[in-house]
Amino acid sequence: MSVLWQQKTHGVLRRKEKMQRLLARLLLSVVVITTVLAGVYLTVVASNVHTARRLWAMENQIANVMRTNQAFMTEIARLSSIPVLQERSVALGYRPAESIDYLYLGEP
Amino acid sequence: MLHGPEARLRLITVLLIAALLPILGQLVRLQILEHSQYQSEAEALVRRQYALPEAPWGVIMDRNGDLLVGNVPVYDVGAEITMITDTVMAASVLAPLLNRSEEDLLALMTPPENTQTLVWRPLTNRVPPETVQKLRDLNWPWITLSPTWERYYAEGAMACHTLGFVNAEGMGYGVQAFQLRFLRGETVARVGSVSGDTSPMPDELTVGGLTPYPGTDLRLTIDRTIQAFVEGALDQAIVEYKAAGGNILVMDPQTGEILAVASRPNYEPHRYPEYAQNGKESIFWDPAVSIAYEPGSVFKALVVAAALDSGRVDTNWSYNDLGQIEYGGVIIRNSNDGAYGQQGLQGLLDYSLNVGAATLSTHVLGADLFYKYVRAFGFGQTTGIELTGEARGIVHLPTDWDWSDSYLATNSFGQGIAVTPLQMAMSIAAIANDGVMMQPRIIAERQYADGRVIPIPPHELGQPVSAAAARTVAEMMVRSVDTVAKVAQVPGYRIAGKSGTAQIPTTGGYHPRDVVVSYVGFGPVPNAQVVILVNLDRPDVPTHMRWGIDTAAPVFQKVMARVLTLMGVPPSDLRAGP
Numbered sequence: 187m188s189v190l191w192q193q194k195t196h197g198v199l200r201r202k203e204k205m206q207r208l209l210a211r212l213l214l215s216v217v218v219i220t221t222v223l224a225g226v227y228l229t230v231v232a233s234n235v236h237t238a239r240r241l242w243a244m245e246n247q248i249a250n251v252m253r254t255n256q257a258f259m260t261e262i263a264r265l266s267s268i269p270v271l272q273e274r275s276v277a278l279g280y281r282p283a284e285s286i287d288y289l290y291l292g293e294p
Numbered sequence: 295m296l297h298g299p300e301a302r303l304r305l306i307t308v309l310l311i312a313a314l315l316p317i318l319g320q321l322v323r324l325q326i327l328e329h330s331q332y333q334s335e336a337e338a339l340v341r342r343q344y345a346l347p348e349a350p351w352g353v354i355m356d357r358n359g360d361l362l363v364g365n366v367p368v369y370d371v372g373a374e375i376t377m378i379t380d381t382v383m384a385a386s387v388l389a390p391l392l393n394r395s396e397e398d399l400l401a402l403m404t405p406p407e408n409t410q411t412l413v414w415r416p417l418t419n420r421v422p423p424e425t426v427q428k429l430r431d432l433n434w435p436w437i438t439l440s441p442t443w444e445r446y447y448a449e450g451a452m453a454c455h456t457l458g459f460v461n462a463e464g465m466g467y468g469v470q471a472f473q474l475r476f477l478r479g480e481t482v483a484r485v486g487s488v489s490g491d492t493s494p495m496p497d498e499l500t501v502g503g504l505t506p507y508p509g510t511d512l513r514l515t516i517d518r519t520i521q522a523f524v525e526g527a528l529d530q531a532i533v534e535y536k537a538a539g540g541n542i543l544v545m546d547p548q549t550g551e552i553l554a555v556a557s558r559p560n561y562e563p564h565r566y567p568e569y570a571q572n573g574k575e576s577i578f579w580d581p582a583v584s585i586a587y588e589p590g591s592v593f594k595a596l597v598v599a600a601a602l603d604s605g606r607v608d609t610n611w612s613y614n615d616l617g618q619i620e621y622g623g624v625i626i627r628n629s630n631d632g633a634y635g636q637q638g639l640q641g642l643l644d645y646s647l648n649v650g651a652a653t654l655s656t657h658v659l660g661a662d663l664f665y666k667y668v669r670a671f672g673f674g675q676t677t678g679i680e681l682t683g684e685a686r687g688i689v690h691l692p693t694d695w696d697w698s699d700s701y702l703a704t705n706s707f708g709q710g711i712a713v714t715p716l717q718m719a720m721s722i723a724a725i726a727n728d729g730v731m732m733q734p735r736i737i738a739e740r741q742y743a744d745g746r747v748i749p750i751p752p753h754e755l756g757q758p759v760s761a762a763a764a765r766t767v768a769e770m771m772v773r774s775v776d777t778v779a780k781v782a783q784v785p786g787y788r789i790a791g792k793s794g795t796a797q798i799p800t801t802g803g804y805h806p807r808d809v810v811v812s813y814v815g816f817g818p819v820p821n822a823q824v825v826i827l828v829n830l831d832r833p834d835v836p837t838h839m840r841w842g843i844d845t846a847a848p849v850f851q852k853v854m855a856r857v858l859t860l861m862g863v864p865p866s867d868l869r870a871g872p
Contacts, residue, residue, distance in 0.1 A: 238496035245505050249346045252508065253367035253441065256350050257423070263361035263448035268522045283859070
């Protein structure tokens, strides 16, 4: 009889198979846990990347809003500058006051 | 050869291990042995400084919040010139957009021969957003646009000396240079891994935000409307009297706030490089703050106040004016060489008698007391106003090596002593404010980007003369205006004033013809709301007109009348009630 036959008949193979199944289960568990952890890690990283991108975009937006705000401020200042106001008021028919008369109102 | 599955399995295992060994070896070489070299090479590729666009500088407003200096968003344009495929065509398209000649652009955009690396060159600066949009529409990937700012002066050259400017090196003039550390925005830059479009890699942003922090806004004490009127009045006066220059200073004596300050010659702050290139840097100094002049007879008001405060004279004091007095080897004469006989303090001010003023300084006060008052009124020292380049003036003291006894006599009528218009206005403001001298100031408050508002409170410099002495001099100056200087009267208001005409010192003496004419006054008396000083430099008018009373006083009257109206100060009889 061959050695293999002797192992089968004496239960040696069954013990080996049991050990291998145990090892396989262990490996599978490790793979599953690792996969879950990796999945969680990737999710967190992806979320982080997304948030960081949004943050950068928002900071850029703040900078752009600042620039737009300053542009509007200067445009308002230009439109309400004294030479422009004088031009507009003359066009509307206003003239500088020649004299000021104060009317004193006594308290009742 | 190979018998059985186990032997074949062993062979496959050996072959696999043999194949894996070189890979493992390479891994060890790359990851362990040459790790640092490859890491530094990789970092050199992706590590760059990154930042958001530069933060805006703080804006400058007048006392009512109207913008005087703002920021215009502009761009600096550059090009990765090694990436350009058709340089001639690109230059011809860009020339009209960038306002540069095609030849200039061609020279800039042609890369050096045998260039292997990327070459970037700046094409032009300060390009407005409208042009930038046109450049973006070209969709040329080699054009680089760097956002930046340009200072915008809303009223052009108005208040140019006060507002000033700051150049790229952080040097400048006016309130901007003085307040640079507040005005300048803070841009946060960081070095780290960047992506292809030079934005930071996501993990870099976990360190913190990069939002730039805008500079602090300044609200000045200047009133834009008063300033505009004063500038117009000064321009008109300079044309009318053919003066070489001049300045007008309007100040609140109770707080020291400068409401307006105009000086000529002036300049347009946004064109400062052109002035500098043409060697005209001297135009940047404000004559009202940085250049001292001999004030002339306006100084007599202070001498009278000092004499009264000392207690050595009272309103009944008198002297016999013989038309001249000798002191320290110099003969002092009245401006018209006349003798006025018995005169008191009022006559001294009314007729602006040099002999009377010299009598007070030499025979009544003496050098120690006289110069104690000169110092107390702030002469020979800076006022501390928030502007660059403030001059101290020149006051000769008896302890100085170049002292001459005659200074005591000539200083009493404002010759031989040099003061700035600001110092002069400040000292007269002390007379207007019951003897209390306030520090001149130009900044009303700082407005921080986080919303904090820090007001700058008025600061009292001292009380050079008593309230009683100041009031007495103020009343004398009012009577002087009402009797001999009616040209300075403002209908309905009690105005105090004093004229001055000062010779201009030259090497070895005084110019035979040129003078600085001035008029200083305040009103309404009592409880004066405003002090105005008018100086005209070297008016080119007939000799009989070359006096402060004939040239500066009418300008003073015009400005005072309008400023009182603009400030809403009711006439004196209404202030007193029915």
